[in-house]
Amino acid sequence: MSKLSRKILVGILFFGLLAGVSIYRYVYTMKARDVQSEQTDFTLSSSSIVNEYLANPSKANEKYLSEDGDSKILSVSGVVFSKSKDQNSQFVVLLKDSVSKAGVSCTFTAETNHNAEVLAIGEHVLIKGVIRSGAGYDPDLELYEDVIMEKCDLINR
Amino acid sequence: MKYKLIPYLILLSVITLSSFRIPGAKLISRDVHINFFSHTALEDISADNYKAIATLEPITGEVVFSVPMQSFEFALPLMQKHFNSKDFLNTKKFPKSKFTGVIANLKEIDFSKNGSYNALVNGRLTIKDVSRNVSEKGVITIKYGLVSIVTKMKLTLADYKISFSKGKASTNLAKTIDITVSANFK
Numbered sequence: 644m645s646k647l648s649r650k651i652l653v654g655i656l657f658f659g660l661l662a663g664v665s666i667y668r669y670v671y672t673m674k675a676r677d678v679q680s681e682q683t684d685f686t687l688s689s690s691s692i693v694n695e696y697l698a699n700p701s702k703a704n705e706k707y708l709s710e711d712g713d714s715k716i717l718s719v720s721g722v723v724f725s726k727s728k729d730q731n732s733q734f735v736v737l738l739k740d741s742v743s744k745a746g747v748s749c750t751f752t753a754e755t756n757h758n759a760e761v762l763a764i765g766e767h768v769l770i771k772g773v774i775r776s777g778a779g780y781d782p783d784l785e786l787y788e789d790v791i792m793e794k795c796d797l798i799n800r
Numbered sequence: 801m802k803y804k805l806i807p808y809l810i811l812l813s814v815i816t817l818s819s820f821r822i823p824g825a826k827l828i829s830r831d832v833h834i835n836f837f838s839h840t841a842l843e844d845i846s847a848d849n850y851k852a853i854a855t856l857e858p859i860t861g862e863v864v865f866s867v868p869m870q871s872f873e874f875a876l877p878l879m880q881k882h883f884n885s886k887d888f889l890n891t892k893k894f895p896k897s898k899f900t901g902v903i904a905n906l907k908e909i910d911f912s913k914n915g916s917y918n919a920l921v922n923g924r925l926t927i928k929d930v931s932r933n934v935s936e937k938g939v940i941t942i943k944y945g946l947v948s949i950v951t952k953m954k955l956t957l958a959d960y961k962i963s964f965s966k967g968k969a970s971t972n973l974a975k976t977i978d979i980t981v982s983a984n985f986k
Contacts, residue, residue, distance in 0.1 A: 675877045708892045712870050712884030729850040730833040730982065748830075750851065775851060776868035776895045783864045783900050784855050786828070791851050791868050 689721030734759035861903035
């Protein structure tokens with residue numbers, strides 16, 4: 644093998660290794676989105692976002708959902724209608740007033756659960772989280788589905 | 801003397817009535833866990849979703865699941881982005897997937913009696929606006945009026961026009977994935 648061929652081979656191996664390390668770093672070290680440290684995109688009441696979805700779901704999806712799943716971060720005010728835990732032991736707080744057909748279901752995290760635990764039914768609160776899907780009537784379920792927010796934390800009460 | 805027994809009789813009635821659900825009332829579950837698992841020689845990929853809603857009608861055997869797709873959470877954020885993207889699930893355009901079905905062997909399930917029952921559910925699964933007939937087995941457990949369903953199914957991505965011809969997903973994602981569903985009804 645000539646000197647030139649050897650240099651070319653070493654160069655190819657070097658750039659191949661560099662590309663491999665870069666791809667690995669890009670795929671495996673990308674940090675998960677920290678919803679609570681990011682800025683709120685919209686501040687609104689539970690009834691207003693529900694009404695927005697019921698009036699025009701396509702327009703609301705266009706406004707609030709993102710193609711890569713990193714959808715809008717909302718701060719939603721409302722009355723605590725119910726409180727439960729999911730199968731991942733995360734608190735789920737439903738913000739809904741007595742006249743609304745649907746509410747905003749807010750799922751807390753292992754780190755923020757303690758802030759949901761202290762909330763009482765009927766309390767007026769402001770909760771921040773990322774929206775996952777909107778409200779609407781489903782004829783198969785025969786139910787109104789709630790707006791879904793996750794990665795939630797309590798902003799104030 | 802007999803009047804003294806009245807409070808106890810009322811208490812007994814309340815306990816009895818709350819232990820056994822009236823057959824026919826539609827059951828609702830907002831306590832659903834769905835796991836997505838893909839295995840290849842290169843990588844195992846798993847995602848969890850805790851935000852689906854389901855209904856079960858004990859008299860007709862009708863079962864419905866509505867699944868918000870952006871609620872699937874992956875260990876690697878980049879995979880979550882790919883999953884939601886236009887090329888894969890296109891969750892902005894199709895934010896929910898749905899299953900509507902009927903329990904085929906409904907006569908074998910006694911919703912008023914504690915026990916575990918094997919169930920066969922036939923129905924239609926809609927993902928990304930593609931609907932296909934599916935038939936899946938599951939276990940329905942009844943314990944003092946509380947009903948839960950657990951099912952494991954295989955899902956071939958190409959059946960729902962989900963496929964990759966290039967990139968990491970084309971090699972690292974299985975063509976057929978495992979879906980596990982667990983729902984607790986009230």
